[in-house]
Amino acid sequence: MHLTKDEELLLQGERGDTLRRAMEILVALGDIYGAEQLIEIKSAQIAGVSYKTIGDAGLEWISDLDGKVAVPSILNPAGMDLLRWREMSIDEDFARKQLEIINAYRRLGVTIECTCTPYLLYESIASRGDHLAWSESSAVSYANSVIGAMTNREGGPSALAAALVGKTPLYGYHLEENRVPTHVIRVDADLKEYGALGFLVGKIVGDGVPLFVMRSRPDRDDLKALGAAMAASGSVALYYVKDVTQEPPEHDEDACEFVEIEEEEIRSVYDSTIDVDIVALGCPHCSMQELERIADLLEGRKVSSELWICTARRIAESAPELVRRIESTGARVICDTCMVVSPASERFKHMMVNSGKALAYIPGMCGISASFGSLEECIDAATGGS
Numbered sequence: 001m002h003l004t005k006d007e008e009l010l011l012q013g014e015r016g017d018t019l020r021r022a023m024e025i026l027v028a029l030g031d032i033y034g035a036e037q038l039i040e041i042k043s044a045q046i047a048g049v050s051y052k053t054i055g056d057a058g059l060e061w062i063s064d065l066d067g068k069v070a071v072p073s074i075l076n077p078a079g080m081d082l083l084r085w086r087e088m089s090i091d092e093d094f095a096r097k098q099l100e101i102i103n104a105y106r107r108l109g110v111t112i113e114c115t116c117t118p119y120l121l122y123e124s125i126a127s128r129g130d131h132l133a134w135s136e137s138s139a140v141s142y143a144n145s146v147i148g149a150m151t152n153r154e155g156g157p158s159a160l161a162a163a164l165v166g167k168t169p170l171y172g173y174h175l176e177e178n179r180v181p182t183h184v185i186r187v188d189a190d191l192k193e194y195g196a197l198g199f200l201v202g203k204i205v206g207d208g209v210p211l212f213v214m215r216s217r218p219d220r221d222d223l224k225a226l227g228a229a230m231a232a233s234g235s236v237a238l239y240y241v242k243d244v245t246q247e248p249p250e251h252d253e254d255a256c257e258f259v260e261i262e263e264e265e266i267r268s269v270y271d272s273t274i275d276v277d278i279v280a281l282g283c284p285h286c287s288m289q290e291l292e293r294i295a296d297l298l299e300g301r302k303v304s305s306e307l308w309i310c311t312a313r314r315i316a317e318s319a320p321e322l323v324r325r326i327e328s329t330g331a332r333v334i335c336d337t338c339m340v341v342s343p344a345s346e347r348f349k350h351m352m353v354n355s356g357k358a359l360a361y362i363p364g365m366c367g368i369s370a371s372f373g374s375l376e377e378c379i380d381a382a383t384g385g386s
C-alpha cells in the first residue's frame with residue numbers, strides 16, 4: 001500500500017506508540033485486502049464496547065492507548081444502561097469493568113453515546129458520498145444503503161485505529177465497483193414490517209448486494225429494520241430498494257441472481273404462539289417515531305412480562321414525557337445497551353422480538369430462545385393481550 005510521508009512517520013512511531021499501533025492495524029488490513037492507499041474518513045462508529053463481548057483483554061487493550069481521535073467518533077451499545085444498570089440486575093463487578101471501558105474511550109476523545117443508530121442523533125456524522133469507518137453491522141448497512149455513504153464493516157480495533165488516524169484503507173465498499181447489485185429480489189407481498197423479509201433474504205444472499213423490487217414503500221425505520229436483519233442472518237452491508245433508496249451504479253442486470261419472495265414465506269418467520277418471559281424492542285435502537293408508536297400501542301395497558309425498549313440515551317432524554325408514558329405501563333426504556341450485548345438477557349428463558357437481527361443473534365449470544373412477532377404481537381405478548 002502506498003503511504004504518504006506523514007503516514008510513514010506515523011507508522012515509524014514518530015508521533016507516539018498509539019498512532020504507530022493504529023497505523024499497523026490499518027496497513028495490515030490494507031495489505032490483506034489489496035488497498036492502494038488510505039483515504040480520509042468523516043466519522044467512526046466503534047464496536048467492542050460491551051464488557052460481555054470484549055472481556056478483560058479488550059479492556060486492557062483500550063486502556064493502554066493514549067491520544068485523541070481525529071474525527072467525530074461514537075460508540076456502539078455497551079453491556080448495560082450506564083445509569084440504571086442496577087435495575088437491569090447487572091452485577092457490581094460487570095458494572096465496574098464496563099465503566100472502565102467507557103472511561104478509556106472517553107480519554108481517547110470518543111463521544112460517549114452508545115448506540116447503533118448514530119445517524120438518528122447527528123445528521124452531520126455521515127452524508128452521501130462520505131467515507132466512514134463504522135463497525136456495527138446495521139449502522140454500516142444503513143450508512144451504505146440509506147445515506148449513500150461508504151463504509152466497510154469494521155471490527156472494533158480497526159474502527160478505533162481509523163478514528164485515531166482519521167483514515168481507513170481504500171478497498172471493499174469504498175470502491176464503486178464493489179457496490180453493484182448481485183441479486184434482484186422481487187417481493188410479492190404487501191409489507192408493514194421488514195425485519196422478517198430481511199431475515200429471509202440475508203440467508204439467501206450471504207454477503208451479496210441485493211436490489212429489492214417491491215410494491216410496498218418502506219420508510220426509514222423500515223429500512224433500518226430490513227438492513228439490520230440482512231446483516232445478521234447473512235452479512236449484507238449494502239442493499240438497494242428500487243425507487244426508494246439511491247440508484248445502484250451501472251451494472252449488468254443479467255449477471256444478477258433472481259429471487260422471488262412470497263407473502264407466505266415471510267409469514268413463516270413469525271411465531272407468536274410461544275410463552276415468553278421477556279419482550280424486547282429496539283433492535284436497532286428505536287427512533288423517536290418508533291417510541292411514539294410503542295407509547296400509543298401501550299396506552300391504557302399494563303405489562304405482565306418484562307418489556308424492554310432499547311434506544312439511544314439522547315433520544316430518550318429528549319422525550320421525557322414519552323418515556324414516562326411508556327414506563328407508566330411497567331415497561332422499561334433502556335438506554336446505552338441492547339438485548340443482545342447485555343448479559344441481563346441471559347437470566348430469561350424465551351425472548352420475543354420484532355427484529356430479524358435480534359432473532360438471529362439472541363440464541364447464540366444470550367443462550368436463550370427467541371421468536372419473532374410484529375410490533376403489535378410483541379405488545380400483546382408483553383401485556384397478556386390486556
Ligand code: F3S
Pocket residue numbers: 076077116136138228282283284285310337338339340341357358361
Ligand atoms: Fe443495535 Fe444491539 Fe440490535 S447493537 S442492531 S440493538 S443487536
